[in-house]
């Protein structure tokens with residue numbers, strides 16, 4: 001791969017997925033894209049770049065998807081799911097008692113372990129939620145991971161990562177070497193392809209947003225932009241859960257940390273500076289007055 005190829009790919013990835021690669025990540029590109037080049041019968045990455053420059057949308061999508069990191073596991077980090085059971089849901093059950101509806105968004109759900117972990121927590125609260133309308137929306141940039149998430153089929157290795165054995169027995173069916181999430185849990189999760197760089201206001205407003213271990217790959221301006229738009233789709237008394245290495249602190253004050261609940265935030269009511277409100281790539285001229 002030549003230095004101009006690398007620069008082309010860095011810019012393309014930043015524009016299409018937000019991935020912020022430093023100047024020394026050639027090895028990462030090579031390890032992820034050489035298999036793709038071979039699959040496309042191309043000798044190397046330079047030829048892949050030529051295809052993209054020639055306007056091949058399909059290759060571009062495959063390159064962007066191949067460069068995403070989809071690492072996930074059931075009940076990842078445990079603590080956010082404890083917060084969900086102990087803080088978030090009790091507060092929401094009380095606050096929405098008359099409306100009896102809850103909307104939860106898993107904003108980078110990858111292969112489904114995170115949204116299904118939430119769905120299993122909700123199932124465990126069935127008695128308290130009787131008569132409630134509960135929506136869990138799982139979105140991701142990558143169609144490939146969404147397909148796996150929809151199917152809800154996992155290997156023995158995957159179900160051994162984070163999933164308590166009682167939950168495996170209760171909520172999964174074994175088929176040979178594989179395990180599938182039971183149909184009633186799968187039916188609780190809606191799936192949709194969504195790029196966080198693009199406008200997501202059409203999804204409506206949520207009580208709880210899990211946006212974990214994705215912003216870590218983005219540069220600071222992109223994080224700020226996304227936080228500010230997430231605040232607009234979070235109920236004023238709603239919640240945002242971030243990954244263990246992510247925070248809003250020092251970036252924006254549209255969310256404030258929830259006391260003594262690491263990784264959990266609530267909208268502060270502060271308005272974001274208008275310059276950061278548009279989704280990335282939307283020309284300011286096209287937005288009219290903000």
Ligand SMILES: C[S@@+](CC[C@H](N)C(=O)[O-])C[C@H]1O[C@@H](n2cnc3c(N)ncnc32)[C@H](O)[C@@H]1O
Nearest residue numbers: 017068069072108110141142195196212213214
């Ligand atoms: C490391 S996984 C995190 C999965 C899960 N949230 C967790 O914490 O275990 C990151 C996910 O973010 C998705 N992703 C990357 N860039 C994205 C973007 N611009 N918009 C939406 N999803 C994106 C990737 O496809 C990947 O599935």
